[in-house]
Amino acid sequence: MNIDLLHRLSETLAERRNADPQTSYTAQLMxxxxxxxxxKIGEECAExxxxxxxxxxxxxxxxxxxxxxxxxxxxxxxxxxxxxVLQELRRREGISGVDEKKSRSA
Ligand SMILES: N=c1c2ncn([C@@H]3O[C@H](COP(=O)(O)OP(=O)(O)OP(=O)(O)O)[C@@H](O)[C@H]3O)c2ncn1[C@@H]1O[C@H](COP(=O)(O)O)[C@@H](O)[C@H]1O
Numbered sequence: 001m002n003i004d005l006l007h008r009l010s011e012t013l014a015e016r017r018n019a020d021p022q023t024s025y026t027a028q029l030m031x032x033x034x035x036x037x038x039x040k041i042g043e044e045c046a047e048x049x050x051x052x053x054x055x056x057x058x059x060x061x062x063x064x065x066x067x068x069x070x071x072x073x074x075x076x077x078x079x080x081x082x083x084x085v086l087q088e089l090r091r092r093e094g095i096s097g098v099d100e101k102k103s104r105s106a
Contacts (some may be wrong), residue, residue: 006082009069013076030077036075043069 016026029037044066051059075081093098 003086006072006086010076010081010083014079014081015070026073026076029073034074034077037070037074041067041074044070056058060097 013026016024017030019027021031030039034039044063048060048067051063066090072082075084
């Protein structure tokens with residue numbers, strides 16, 4: 001199941017915090033610190049925007065994957081995982097964005 005894949009990847013990324021940067025892209029990025037991870041997220045988001053503007057469906061999937069991967073690296077850097085995001089999604093499940101916005105101004 002794809003949700004298992006996300007959890008497996010989360011575990012791998014958490015392990016990469018102590019891995020050798022010579023053999024791991026994730027360890028390399030984490031060793032550079034949060035600014036380097038955030039820079040990659042920014043770059044990947046820009047690439048996703050371009051893919052979206054072009055309407056290239058294959059590239060939208062490709063760039064979305066890059067964004068998701070780098071967001072997961074950031075989560076792992078801070079000792080978080082995709083499960084934390086899934087829990088927040090679960091909390092929001094069924095709450096209309098329109099209603100949620102109204103409740104903020106009430
Ligand atoms: N899903 C991914 C994944 N997606 C993208 N990338 C890497 O993200 C990098 C950035 O993508 P770019 O397109 O910007 O490529 P680039 O120009 O080479 O990047 P820069 O040199 O500019 O940083 C590339 O090196 C990709 O290979 C990934 N690297 C790893 N994973 C997963 O993470 C696991 C751990 O990877 P390592 O930490 O490398 O062992 C792997 O087994 C995979 O499951």
